[in-house]
Structure formats: structure tokens, C-alpha cells
Amino acid sequence: MSQLFHNAAPNATRVAPPLPQPRQYPAHKPDQVYLFGTCVVDLFFPGAGMDAIRLLEREGIRVHFPQDQGCCGQPAYTSGYTGEAREVARRQLALFAEDWPVVVPSGSCAGMLREHYAELFKDEPELHARLKALAERTYELAEFLLHVCKVQLQDQGPQTQVALHTSCSARREMNTHLHGRALLAQLAQVERVEHDHESECCGFGGTFSVRMPDISGAMVADKTRALQACGAAQVVSADCGCLMNINGALEKQRAALRGQHLASFLWQRTQPRARTE
Incomplete structure (x- = not known):
């Protein structure tokens, strides 16, 4: 539960945090992307990862899947294990060296890369800058399909x-x-x-x-x-x-x-x- 909830007075009105502002999207879709599959997709929903790849490839994009990728570090980070989360983030960063977009079939994991990685390394200026750049090229899958690929889906199924x-x-x-x-x-x-x-x-x-x-x-x-x-x-x-x-x-x-x-x-x-x- 959020700290806002714990600290609120009994009759206080809960105010939701503001939603993120719309970001600037590239004018053209890229030729190549990374897929960060997430550990839950890898272990429990591999079909979802394969379908994400199929959707991207149908848009004419070559998808790279670094084999050594693992957890984004979110469980450790949200549990207060900052040091462990930092080590996980450090390992993931090395896998996405090319300046290609990183597409993530999970909004929460994409949020970890985009919103929290740079904060983890704020005391390491060189790595902090690299992680900020990674954040700028990280997209949740639906966001990427909609705003970067600008897909036009043709429904073939029943009502x-x-x-x-x-x-x-x-x-x-x-x-x-x-x-x-x-x-x-x-x-x-x-x-x-x-x-x-x-x-x-x-x-x-x-x-x-x-x-x-x-x-x-x-x-x-x-x-x-x-x-x-x-x-x-x-x-x-x-x-x-x-x-x-x-x-x-x-x-x-x-x-x-x-x-x-x-x-x-x-x-x-x-x-x-x-x-x-």
C-alpha cells in the first residue's frame, strides 16, 4: 500500500498522483528494437513474449532478445533492497548497448526501467547518464505499437x-x-x-x-x-x-x-x- 494511504487522516480524501505527461515520440518507427521480456513472461507466459515479437515483426521491425536478461529488479527495489536492485539493474544495462528502443510487454517493468533506474545510480554520474538515455528509449509494448509503430489493427474475430x-x-x-x-x-x-x-x-x-x-x-x-x-x-x-x-x-x-x-x-x-x- 502507498505511504499516502498510511499517512492519511481517517476522513481525508485520497488524491491520486498525477499521471505522467505525454512524451515525445519518434517520427518514424525504427528498423530494430530490443525486447525486454521480463522474468514473469519468461517463466509463466512465454506465449505472450512470442506474440509480442510477432506483433513487432509484422511491423517490419527486427527484434533482438538478449539471452542473459532477467528480472528488472522491481521486487527488490519496492521491498527496500536498493543494493540488490542496483546490481540487477547494472547487469541489465550491459545487455542493451545498441541505441535501439527497448520494448517491454509489461507496464510495471517498463516503469522500473524508465522511472527508477536512473535514481538508483544518481551517485554514479557516468552510469546515471547512460541509464537516463536508456529510460528515454524504453517503451511499454502497447505504447510502442500505438505511438511509434502507429498500428492500424484489422479485427478478424467474432463479436x-x-x-x-x-x-x-x-x-x-x-x-x-x-x-x-x-x-x-x-x-x-x-x-x-x-x-x-x-x-x-x-x-x-x-x-x-x-x-x-x-x-x-x-x-x-x-x-x-x-x-x-x-x-x-x-x-x-x-x-x-x-x-x-x-x-x-x-x-x-x-x-x-x-x-x-x-x-x-x-x-x-x-x-x-x-x-x-
Whole structure:
């Protein structure tokens, strides 16, 4: 939970932090990019990583995937282990030496690279400058497809209703909810339905769900209850950590509803074979 919540007076109005300002995007899409796959995609949702690559390659972009990449360091950083997070960040920096955009299929991990890496090395001027440059070329996948590639998606699937879930840090730091909404709006047969608790945390929060399982469980119960009540046939999200938590709760509840990564949803919806499914 945020420090703002803990410090607020009992009857105080909670004020959300301002969303990030729109950034300047390149006039032309690049020929080559790095994909920072994230550890959760690598271990639990490899299909989402492959679909992200397919979406980028369809735009005529060559995708490089450094094999030694790992965690972005966010769990250590948000748990207060700054030294450990710094070492993780140092290893990742060495893998993205070329001046290519770094595309991340996770708003929270993209936010770690873009918003927090430079802060970790503020006392190391040379490395701090390199990390600031890395931040400027880091994009969340939906953001990159929308604003850099300027994709025009052609929906090939049947009519359906979906609910979009955005991790709270991705919403706060990267505007990922706006990018996801804009891409889904391009799909003619897809209706995005609003759900209660849309802007609220699902309860995952990395190590938060381990350290405070009862609170985390109550939060994901609220989230899944709202998702099922909205009438959507499917949940779509750009963050696999949230998907893992939400899908796990839905499975435990024996609910039919499930979540899918936005990359996989977009790829499947724009394949001609989807017409016959």
C-alpha cells in the first residue's frame, strides 16, 4: 500500500498522483528494437513474449532478445533492497548497448526501467547518464505499437466483450491503461466494458502478496468479483504479474472467466483464422 494511504487522516480524501505527461515520440518507427521480456513472461507466459515479437515483426521491425536478461529488479527495489536492485539493474544495462528502443510487454517493468533506474545510480554520474538515455528509449509494448509503430489493427474475430485490467504502477507511471484502451478501440468487433475497481490494485504487488497474503487475497477477491459482475467474456491485461494473480484467484473460485496478455489477444484477433473459431 502507498505511504499516502498510511499517512492519511481517517476522513481525508485520497488524491491520486498525477499521471505522467505525454512524451515525445519518434517520427518514424525504427528498423530494430530490443525486447525486454521480463522474468514473469519468461517463466509463466512465454506465449505472450512470442506474440509480442510477432506483433513487432509484422511491423517490419527486427527484434533482438538478449539471452542473459532477467528480472528488472522491481521486487527488490519496492521491498527496500536498493543494493540488490542496483546490481540487477547494472547487469541489465550491459545487455542493451545498441541505441535501439527497448520494448517491454509489461507496464510495471517498463516503469522500473524508465522511472527508477536512473535514481538508483544518481551517485554514479557516468552510469546515471547512460541509464537516463536508456529510460528515454524504453517503451511499454502497447505504447510502442500505438505511438511509434502507429498500428492500424484489422479485427478478424467474432463479436465479444472484454474487460481491461492495468496494473496500478503501469497506470501511474506509463499511462498503460490509455494505450490499451486505444488499441482495443481499433478492433471493430470488440467492446471494452467498464468494471468497478478498474483502477484499483489486484493485490499482487510482487512481494506484497507474499508478505501480506490476507490483505492481498481480499484485494484480488474484490477485483475478481468486479470483473465477473461486469459481464465480460474475457479479461485482457498488459501485465503478467497481475494476470497470474487474477487467473489464480479465478481458478480457485472455479470461475469460467480468465485473463490473457494484451499481446496474445491482439495477435489472435488480427489473424484471418480467427474468423472460424
